[in-house]
Amino acid sequence: MQILLVEDDPFIARAVTAALESEAHAARWIPTGREALTEIRTSRPDAVLLDLGLPGMDGIDVLRTIRTMPSPSCDLPVIIVTAREALESRLEGLDAGADDYILKPFHMSELLARLRAVVRRKGPLAGDVLRAGRLSLNTVTHTCTSDGQAVTLSKREYALLAALLQRPGAILSRRQLEEKLYSPGDEPESNAVEYLIHALRRKIGADAVENIRGLGWRIRESA
Numbered sequence: 001m002q003i004l005l006v007e008d009d010p011f012i013a014r015a016v017t018a019a020l021e022s023e024a025h026a027a028r029w030i031p032t033g034r035e036a037l038t039e040i041r042t043s044r045p046d047a048v049l050l051d052l053g054l055p056g057m058d059g060i061d062v063l064r065t066i067r068t069m070p071s072p073s074c075d076l077p078v079i080i081v082t083a084r085e086a087l088e089s090r091l092e093g094l095d096a097g098a099d100d101y102i103l104k105p106f107h108m109s110e111l112l113a114r115l116r117a118v119v120r121r122k123g124p125l126a127g128d129v130l131r132a133g134r135l136s137l138n139t140v141t142h143t144c145t146s147d148g149q150a151v152t153l154s155k156r157e158y159a160l161l162a163a164l165l166q167r168p169g170a171i172l173s174r175r176q177l178e179e180k181l182y183s184p185g186d187e188p189e190s191n192a193v194e195y196l197i198h199a200l201r202r203k204i205g206a207d208a209v210e211n212i213r214g215l216g217w218r219i220r221e222s223a
């Protein structure tokens with residue numbers, strides 16, 4: 001999973017980042033709330049660990065802003081990390097939409113267990129969401145987003161995009177794509193794949209799917 005850690009204390013941040021990486025998570029540390037919101041909009045992490053006491057924008061305001069973002073960012077699993085023992089601040093965090101909270105100082109193993117529990121409860125499971133650049137495709141719900149905006153795909157457009165996203169960087173030939181898109185016995189028109197690619201590009205951006213002349217197509221990972 002890709003975890004965003006929002007924490008102004010570099011000592012804690014380094015320890016948490018190391019613990020996350022030891023569990024094979026990709027951790028990204030951001031020290032301020034405003035930068036965290038930008039990061040969430042651009043890199044779509046799978047979960048956020050959010051310190052409440054941040055300079056400038058407070059953690060509670062960061063959390064409230066996340067919950068007003070377009071889907072799927074508004075549903076991001078968020079665990080608040082707080083040194084504030086007062087019941088009110090924990091309740092405020094939960095009321096603002098936190099999925100769980102953990103009090104400082106905490107054991108790394110407890111943090112990791114809570115993170116696993118929240119993601120399991122809330123999903124989307126990392127393996128069910130295919131991503132490349134600004135695109136995300138949920139293979140369970142079949143929802144697609146581009147730049148955080150929902151994109152409605154036809155059944156075949158979905159199958160085409162899923163085929164490309166399942167093999168990031170690979171060039172898929174017309175024949176390979178036809179096999180993914182059509183049942184045996186279906187006789188697609190000779191330009192059916194091109195037509196679908198064209199329709200898909202209109203929805204997700206012309207530069208998202210790259211044509212490799214004579215070979216096929218691939219998803220542009222930086223798109």
Ligand code: CA
Pocket residue numbers: 007008009051052053054
């Ligand atoms: Ca702090």
